[in-house]
Amino acid sequence: MAEKEHIIIESGDAIQPFAYTVGMYGSKFFAELRDNGRIMAVRCPKCKKVYIPPRKVCGECFVEMNDWVEVGPKGVIGTFTILRFAFIDPETGAQKPVPYGYGFIKFDGADTLFQHYISVEDEKKIKIGARVEPVFSKNPTGSMRDIEYFKVID
Amino acid sequence: MDRAAIIGVGMTKIEKSKVRDTFADMAWEAVNKALADAGMTIDDIDNVVTTSSDFWDGRTISCMAVGDASGAAHKNVTCVEGDGTYGAFYGMTRSLSGSYKTTLVTGHSKGSQSISSLITNSAFDPIYERSLGMDMVTACAMQARSYMHRTKTTPEQMALVSVKNHGNAMKNPLAQLPMNITVNDVLKSEMIADPLHKLDCSPVSDGCAAVIIAHESVATKFKQKPVWIKGVSFCADSFFFGDRDLSRVKSLTEAAKKAYAMAGIKDPKKEIDVAEIYDAFSYQELMWLEEMGLADDATAGKLLEKGDFNIEGRLPVNASGGLLSGHPVIAAGLYSMAAVVKQIRGDAGGFQVKKAKTGLVQGLNGLGGQSHCVWILDQEK
Ligand SMILES: [Zn+2]
Numbered sequence: 192m193a194e195k196e197h198i199i200i201e202s203g204d205a206i207q208p209f210a211y212t213v214g215m216y217g218s219k220f221f222a223e224l225r226d227n228g229r230i231m232a233v234r235c236p237k238c239k240k241v242y243i244p245p246r247k248v249c250g251e252c253f254v255e256m257n258d259w260v261e262v263g264p265k266g267v268i269g270t271f272t273i274l275r276f277a278f279i280d281p282e283t284g285a286q287k288p289v290p291y292g293y294g295f296i297k298f299d300g301a302d303t304l305f306q307h308y309i310s311v312e313d314e315k316k317i318k319i320g321a322r323v324e325p326v327f328s329k330n331p332t333g334s335m336r337d338i339e340y341f342k343v344i345d
Numbered sequence: 346m347d348r349a350a351i352i353g354v355g356m357t358k359i360e361k362s363k364v365r366d367t368f369a370d371m372a373w374e375a376v377n378k379a380l381a382d383a384g385m386t387i388d389d390i391d392n393v394v395t396t397s398s399d400f401w402d403g404r405t406i407s408c409m410a411v412g413d414a415s416g417a418a419h420k421n422v423t424c425v426e427g428d429g430t431y432g433a434f435y436g437m438t439r440s441l442s443g444s445y446k447t448t449l450v451t452g453h454s455k456g457s458q459s460i461s462s463l464i465t466n467s468a469f470d471p472i473y474e475r476s477l478g479m480d481m482v483t484a485c486a487m488q489a490r491s492y493m494h495r496t497k498t499t500p501e502q503m504a505l506v507s508v509k510n511h512g513n514a515m516k517n518p519l520a521q522l523p524m525n526i527t528v529n530d531v532l533k534s535e536m537i538a539d540p541l542h543k544l545d546c547s548p549v550s551d552g553c554a555a556v557i558i559a560h561e562s563v564a565t566k567f568k569q570k571p572v573w574i575k576g577v578s579f580c581a582d583s584f585f586f587g588d589r590d591l592s593r594v595k596s597l598t599e600a601a602k603k604a605y606a607m608a609g610i611k612d613p614k615k616e617i618d619v620a621e622i623y624d625a626f627s628y629q630e631l632m633w634l635e636e637m638g639l640a641d642d643a644t645a646g647k648l649l650e651k652g653d654f655n656i657e658g659r660l661p662v663n664a665s666g667g668l669l670s671g672h673p674v675i676a677a678g679l680y681s682m683a684a685v686v687k688q689i690r691g692d693a694g695g696f697q698v699k700k701a702k703t704g705l706v707q708g709l710n711g712l713g714g715q716s717h718c719v720w721i722l723d724q725e726k
Contacts, residue, residue: 197364202403211471242588244473250583270494270591272486273539278462282476293483293538295587304587306474319494335476 216245225331230263232301240302263298265324270295308340316343349440350564350571353383353557354683359521359671362457363551369414371453371553376415379555384568387416391445396425396432396452398675400464415451429679430708430718436558446560452676456549481712486538488713489628491592502646504531506627507544514666516695521671545627552673554680572686575723576608581716594636597717601637608721613638619688619698620705621681624667661698678708689724
């Protein structure tokens with residue numbers, strides 16, 4: 192018996208455009224990153240925790256934060272993975288080239304972790320606690336891609 | 346406090362793709378199975394809570410599309426977005442509210458209809474996280490790495506979780522992936538995201554589950570033996586993954602402590618007979634067990650090797666096969682709850698454990714477990 196065809200309705204090329212505001216905290220973060228290559232975080236006035244990415248509210252203390260501090264740009268790997276399966280890039284819809292490293296970076300002076308790519312040129316060097324620094328984009332636009340990736344430094 | 350009990354459960358088989366069923370078709374099947382299990386008709390149901398996620402369903406207000414098939418016509422129907430255990434929590438509070446005596450809770454999803462990594466990517470922060478491609482597998486791989494680093498849990502121990510649960514699934518006719526595999530099979534399966542191999546990860550799944558929760562005044566009025574809710578709690582951690590200590594799960598520890606206290610449990614290691622927990626990835630079963638105090642810190646891997654968590658072991662964990670053997674997101678926690686209900690009633694068939702007076706169910710919300718929901722269910726009121 193011939194295999195039956197399933198009738199399926201696909202969403203096709205339909206898109207849902209959406210404009211996410213980055214807010215005043217995000218604006219300062221991205222402007223400093225783009226214009227000065229500086230990594231800006233905020234400190235909680237109560238628990239003194241330094242948050243990156245910066246945001247208005249310390250959830251632990253439920254207080255507003257306005258105390259800006261520069262952190263990094265060097266730091267250590269908090270945890271990481273090496274992706275070996277091609278995931279779809281949400282920005283382009285294309286398959287990403289593998290392998291690539293993805294990690295949480297603890298910038299010097301920050302208390303929370305910042306996620307980004309890690310260069311996998313020498314996989315043996317990628318370890319929890321390894322020191323890293325960002326490689327900045329030559330054409331910064333004010334986005335997360337103003338940092339291209341982090342690389343392990345010895 | 347007034348008490349509530351689970352008096353009926355119904356589930357569809359978990360499958361890779363239920364191409365014959367719409368969301369409402371799946372709800373129809375699960376709801377009718379739960380009503381039959383309870384010995385009730387839809388007229389005995391006072392109100393309905395559906396559980397779904399708009400992104401997974403590919404539509405806005407996804408709950409409204411399953412109302413008719415869930416018997417919600419002319420009734421108060423509401424929706425929870427998140428794991429089914431959270432829908433059940435809301436359902437329980439409604440049965441205890443005084444306004445309703447019986448609540449039907451459903452949870453559904455079809456992973457087959459979308460690209461999972463894009464859906465889970467959308468759960469992350471759109472400004473700082475999403476554009477780099479963070480998704481559930483990436484996030485959990487990093488959590489696994491943190492957990493292994495702190496506890497010295499080995500890839501072999503993680504693989505053994507997958508071996509145990511896929512093996513258990515062979516005794517559960519509703520499971521999607523019953524498999525007789527070895528630790529070596531897991532370690533040789535494709536490396537997806539270090540340290541997670543393909544067989545360390547749960548599959549993409551379709552399914553719907555329903556449970557009926559009744560106030561104590563009507564819990565024994567119908568055919569089914571009630572399974573009593575003795576303790577329940579949920580706690581949440583911070584939204585940004587990077588704010589948390591990824592090797593620990595503070596919110597789970599707190600939720601478990603509160604649920605134990607409510608149930609009067611002093612030594613969970615001794616008093617819990619059976620557990621179904623959220624093993625979306627192999628390492629999670631070990632990590633959650635330790636964070637709930639069901640194993641000492643950094644020992645779950647060794648206890649697993651000793652056989653403690655096997656169906657015949659000291660504390661059978663995911664005797665149903667768990668989510669590694671079928672993971673319909675959202676519905677998942679209700680499947681776990683139904684599995685424990687069946688254990689306590691003695692209805693679990695091939696995966697029935699010997700002693701099942703008191704059981705634990707754990708569900709979670711948010712990637713890598715931002716929030717956790719812990720239930721203690723019991724044969725006795
Ligand atoms: Zn604070």
